[in-house]
Amino acid sequence: MNVQGILRKFKDGELDHIEEHINDIKNHGSEDELLELAEGCTAFGFMEEAKELYEQLLKLYPDEGELIVSIAEILTELDKEDEALLLLEKVSPEDPSFPSALLLEADLYQMQGMDEVSERKLLTAKKLLPEEIIIDFALGELFYQQGKFNEALQSYQTVLKQETEISGVNINQRIADSLGSIGQFEEALPFFEKALKDKLEINLLFEYGFTAYQAGNYKTAAEKLTELKNLDPEYHSLYLYLAKSHEHMNDLDEALSAAREGIRQDEFNKELSHFAGMMALKKGHEDEAENFFKNALALDPGYMETALNLLKLYLHQEKYEEILEVVDSVKQYGEYDPQFDWILASSHLALENYKEAADYFTEAYSSFKDNQDFLEEYGYFLIEEGKTKDAAEIFSKLLSLQPANDEYILTLERLNESML
Numbered sequence: 001m002n003v004q005g006i007l008r009k010f011k012d013g014e015l016d017h018i019e020e021h022i023n024d025i026k027n028h029g030s031e032d033e034l035l036e037l038a039e040g041c042t043a044f045g046f047m048e049e050a051k052e053l054y055e056q057l058l059k060l061y062p063d064e065g066e067l068i069v070s071i072a073e074i075l076t077e078l079d080k081e082d083e084a085l086l087l088l089e090k091v092s093p094e095d096p097s098f099p100s101a102l103l104l105e106a107d108l109y110q111m112q113g114m115d116e117v118s119e120r121k122l123l124t125a126k127k128l129l130p131e132e133i134i135i136d137f138a139l140g141e142l143f144y145q146q147g148k149f150n151e152a153l154q155s156y157q158t159v160l161k162q163e164t165e166i167s168g169v170n171i172n173q174r175i176a177d178s179l180g181s182i183g184q185f186e187e188a189l190p191f192f193e194k195a196l197k198d199k200l201e202i203n204l205l206f207e208y209g210f211t212a213y214q215a216g217n218y219k220t221a222a223e224k225l226t227e228l229k230n231l232d233p234e235y236h237s238l239y240l241y242l243a244k245s246h247e248h249m250n251d252l253d254e255a256l257s258a259a260r261e262g263i264r265q266d267e268f269n270k271e272l273s274h275f276a277g278m279m280a281l282k283k284g285h286e287d288e289a290e291n292f293f294k295n296a297l298a299l300d301p302g303y304m305e306t307a308l309n310l311l312k313l314y315l316h317q318e319k320y321e322e323i324l325e326v327v328d329s330v331k332q333y334g335e336y337d338p339q340f341d342w343i344l345a346s347s348h349l350a351l352e353n354y355k356e357a358a359d360y361f362t363e364a365y366s367s368f369k370d371n372q373d374f375l376e377e378y379g380y381f382l383i384e385e386g387k388t389k390d391a392a393e394i395f396s397k398l399l400s401l402q403p404a405n406d407e408y409i410l411t412l413e414r415l416n417e418s419m420l
Helices: 001-010 016-030 031-043 047-060 063-077 083-088 098-111 115-128 133-146 149-160 171-181 185-196 202-214 218-231 238-248 252-265 270-282 286-299 305-315 320-331 338-350 355-369 372-384 390-400 406-418
Strands: none
Touching: 001 031, 001 083, 016 031, 016 218, 016 286, 031 047, 031 063, 047 063, 047 115, 047 305, 063 083, 063 098, 083 098, 083 286, 098 372, 133 171, 133 372, 149 238, 149 305, 149 372, 171 185, 185 202, 202 218, 238 252, 238 270, 238 305, 270 286, 270 305, 286 305, 286 320, 305 338, 320 338, 320 390, 338 355, 338 372, 372 390, 372 406, 390 406
8 A cells, every 4th residue: 555545545444454554655755755654654644653753864874964864853743852852963054954853952952951951952052043023932932831921022013023923823902911910001902813814712802801901902801891791791801801990980880780790600700799889888788798708708718808898887876796706807917007006996986895995095005196187086985084294295296197187276274284
């Protein structure tokens, strides 16, 4: 059976006696047939057979770089990278296949984490073939993986002059990602737009929307993330940024609606529950806000931002016992915030637990000694407790913050008179 017949059997999946047919070509075929069959075996995944065929040809042409590179590529597919590297060293710099050998070496060294060696190989290849964009692409990919986005941009922009896609990689998307990674969000948006025109892909659509959000282009962000939601409602990551985009556009109804929808899709997303609570609070829906905050804390009992907002809501609602429970629960998870002391001081004061209030006011003072609201509350508490000297010190501090405040002046005068 000739080579074409073997390749047809490969294609049709008729693999009975295929080894016999391959061996027949190996033993009796011409050099051209050996090469054609080797290429066919590679294309259909018969790597060991292809390797043997190429090695047979290499015995006839031991210095042929193209054969060496072909065998090295197969060794790479067979996870024999070290053998491939040793073999590639045999390719002469004068050989036309030397740049191809350098590219493969660069890829292998990158796989082994030897990025500097990989870069040297690619730069050598670039000197030999300065117009070859596959080398620019390889450099771009190497820099991109290393997080060297400025260098990656230069290489990708060179590639883009000739091609918009190489090896399944969208060059416009790579440029957009690189620009976004160095904070040039606005500049990235046109490249996302071009990439999406080439191919509509949901991850790319999310990146576009998220980058638009980072750029402060909230209208575009909302449009793209809504488009993504319509294509794939289960793409959970979109909802928080869609909701935040509407918030930035002062559309609280849409922001809350997007957050609610996101929670229905992903009930374990604490950030969405927290955000929904904040939006509900802004809309005056206190009961709904409380439920969202409690849900976020159920997901993460140490979620400090939510805990503080729930505590402030409870302060507003004068739910002092609930405040004590929340703080106790959060502290059990090793979390603490200086605001706890002030909130607890206020709560114990309202509950007429004066000793506890005094202790927490004392604790809070070091953190809020320049906070006018705290000092006022603390100062009047000290007056009620009959601690005139301490109260005078607090009102002296308040006057240093607001020297023209008549109330502070009169209060301090009365305190000083009472100590005479």
